[in-house]
Amino acid sequence: MIARAWRWAALALLLAAAAALGGCAAQTETLRRAPPAGLGPRVELAATPFFPQTEYHCGPAALATVLAGLSVDATPERLGEEVFLPARTGTLQIEMIAGARRHGAVATRLPGTLEALLRELQAGHPVLVFQNLGLSWYPLWHYAVLIGYDLERAEVMLRSGTTERLVMSMRTLEHTWVRAGSWAFVALPPGQWPVTAEEKAVVEAAVGFERSAMPTHAAQATLAYRSALQRFPDSLSLRMGLGNVLYAAGDKNSAALAFEEAAQRHPDSAPAWMNLASTRAELGQRDAALAAARRAVGSGDATWAERAATLLASLEAQAKDSSAPR
Template sequence: MRAAWLALSLFLTGCAVQTAALRAHPPADLPPVVELRATPFFPQTDHQCGPAALATALGAAGIAVGPVALADEVFVPARAGSLQAEMLAGARRHGAVATRIPGELEALLRELAAGHPVVVLQNLGLSFVPLWHYAVVVGHDLPRGEVLLRSGRTERERLPLSTFEHTWGRSGFWAFVALPPGDWPATAHAESAIEAAVGFERSAPPAVAAGVYASALQRWPRVLSLQVGRGNSLRAAGEPAQAAEVFRAAAEQHRSAAAWINLSDTLLALGRRDDAVQAARAALALHDRWQPQAQQALDEALNRSR
């Protein structure tokens, strides 16, 4: 892979818009030089950049798992590599919350300033002859116009920021941060947090998933999807009374039929039939696309013995 990279480097030196803007007007609150030296390093074997990069990110998050163990989970032999979905799912299976970050150099540098190594997907070839590669960005030097990566067999690869922008851009600027439950990337948006929390919930114990939703709601309060997700996780964790409180708050704040329906079902499980009927009727009264489910919830509540 290194030889191919050197052969193609001359094609990657054109205009790098984000690099030029950052170097011309660096944000005052962004440190000019960052290096996360404690980030572990796992040399890549053939076609195993995905497991190596994921092991690096998980190790930085305090989760010790090596590339060999991860290879069976994220490596796709038919593709001779790892797909993005497998990378995210692999991080979540091992207890990390994997969250996509904005595809912007400034966002990446802000994550580094926050102490978060960033897994990136690069195309070290050309758009019509791709050479896909995962690496972990662990530092930057804005005055010198460089980034530092754990990449391939190189523990501390220096790469011109403009070249990195080109190779990263060919993946659509795909990147994520893996953090322990309760922590979130500095630059994450609510939409990416929802996707991360839902993905984490699929493989996490319900009580841990509920905690992830709660931490997200501290940063992005009153987001309906996060509220409903927390309610569902609490219910799965055997906390229906707390779940009912969450569903009611979401239903009232957002006039959400889905939240009213979940509330009705939870109240029914708590033996509160009359309250469940009231919640289902509140969902029906909204006359939205949830009408069939709301009617079903009402029928179930009315048919339940007092």
């Protein structure tokens, strides 16, 4: 990541060259010509904390910036020990997201559009962005935190590097961000979600957070799933995830209800019926377990057919054994 003095000295030239070679900033021009409905002309999250980076540590500094905004006690130095990879002299994107989740935040990828970034800012969410501040043939990877925009002036404001309030043209942000893969995420407390988050990203974030939070923070993981289902109530993955986290926390009655809801909404899902059958069986609800297992077998899900049949045979054998005279 950018750090050495000579790199910062050359940055202005590289950015100018990048903008010149990048072609038309299509998204910027569209946003300026026809601002989307409901998008305000200007936003700046001035209260966003700032941590100037040290050498190669733009990742830990940017991550500390978004986490500190959530009142998480995580300094760049501490995060550097967790996410910085000396062999790469930088931080991988997967480590950035994992680092946020380890500290209790739900990190969710955003759609790859400039409009999505601006709408998150309007919602009060600083956005961690990944940029290539160099050229395609000479990349200079960099993490920064987007904190504001001005559509009339076509500018954005960032916490970046050693600059607390870096004003950059929106065109340049678009070029450098798109050249780095249009990668960005928002970190929020469990129960809250980015306003632009899509279902796939929410599922990935909820599952990732669950794996980081369990078993010590089951309530937080449960909250993440329940709040996600308020937005995407028909998501099979989210309902199964909720059932699994409730089951792991020892709340089998609530887990059974979650699996039942998943099965009812997705009757062709053998795993939903199988989880329901197994959980009902553990609760001593033999008839309900057998009924669910039969639905799993009859779901037509070829991938799970053998396992569903095995489960049904096992439950039928248990029922037969328990009803035999003693």
